[in-house]
Amino acid sequence: EVQLLESGGGLVQPGGSLRLSCVASEFTFSSYAMTWVRQAPGKGLEWVSSIRDIGGSTYYADSVKGRFTISRDNSKNTLYLQMNSLRAEDTAVYYCAKDSSRSGWYRGFDYWGQGTLVTVSS
Amino acid sequence: QSVLTQPPSVSAAPGQKVTISCSGSSSNIGSNYVSWYQHLPGTAPKLLIYENNKRPSGIPDRFSGSKSGTSATLGITGLQTGDEADYYCGTWDSSLSTGVFGGGTKLTVL
Numbered sequence: 001e002v003q004l005l006e007s008g009g010g011l012v013q014p015g016g017s018l019r020l021s022c023v024a025s026e027f028t029f030s031s032y033a034m035t036w037v038r039q040a041p042g043k044g045l046e047w048v049s050s051i052r053d054i055g056g057s058t059y060y061a062d063s064v065k066g067r068f069t070i071s072r073d074n075s076k077n078t079l080y081l082q083m084n085s086l087r088a089e090d091t092a093v094y095y096c097a098k099d100s101s102r103s104g105w106y107r108g109f110d111y112w113g114q115g116t117l118v119t120v121s122s
Numbered sequence: 123q124s125v126l127t128q129p130p131s132v133s134a135a136p137g138q139k140v141t142i143s144c145s146g147s148s149s150n151i152g153s154n155y156v157s158w159y160q161h162l163p164g165t166a167p168k169l170l171i172y173e174n175n176k177r178p179s180g181i182p183d184r185f186s187g188s189k190s191g192t193s194a195t196l197g198i199t200g201l202q203t204g205d206e207a208d209y210y211c212g213t214w215d216s217s218l219s220t221g222v223f224g225g226g227t228k229l230t231v232l
Contacts (some may be wrong), residue, residue: 020142035221044124045167047221059219100172105223106214108157108172115166
């Protein structure tokens with residue numbers, strides 16, 4: 001069965017950095033676009049960043065542009081989110097999600113990780 | 123303020139039907155696929171509808187999706203108490219080159 005296993009969350013001070021990882025299994029990782037979505041406490045889902053399968057084009061929400069970097073290592077079936085200059089408003093549960101369409105784009109996210117909590121506080 | 127507009131809450135009795143609307147614009151819903159998600163606290167969101175109106179395997183046909191112009195609708199029939207959750211629509215915005223979600227709709231099954 002398809003699995004997405006996130007790690008790397010934790011408590012960090014404002015201005016600090018974290019790198020989230022999402023290890024994928026039981027599907028051809030390199031053939032699917034991947035996305036990070038977050039949910040702040042008491043708030044709704046917020047799209048953070050996406051990366052295409054081929055070519056690896058990347059896209060970011062304005063709220064994280066210039067601070068976060070999405071990347072993938074297809075040889076390791078792993079998606080990353082490097083988060084720098086973290087702010088209190090970045091506190092959220094971060095989910096990685098798989099696009100439902102092989103070599104497609106933004107058709108719907110059919111598998112999600114369990115989520116990893118990032119807390120930015122002094 | 124979300125790019126996609128959903129009602130904050132809807133409610134209906136068990137066994138009844140409910141619809142949840144999602145309103146956008148020509149650059150998002152009007153030109154891209156819409157998906158719908160069910161989210162229970164403490165769990166990962168679950169895909170209910172993809173590509174506007176397709177159901178993943180395992181999702182009962184009580185759940186349906188439709189799209190017309192710049193709006194989309196999720197329908198749920200035969201409501202069950204287990205359907206109580208937050209529901210989100212999502213799509214791509216071609217002008218912003220970003221993903222977008224609605225603000226979410228809390229479903230209460232009375």
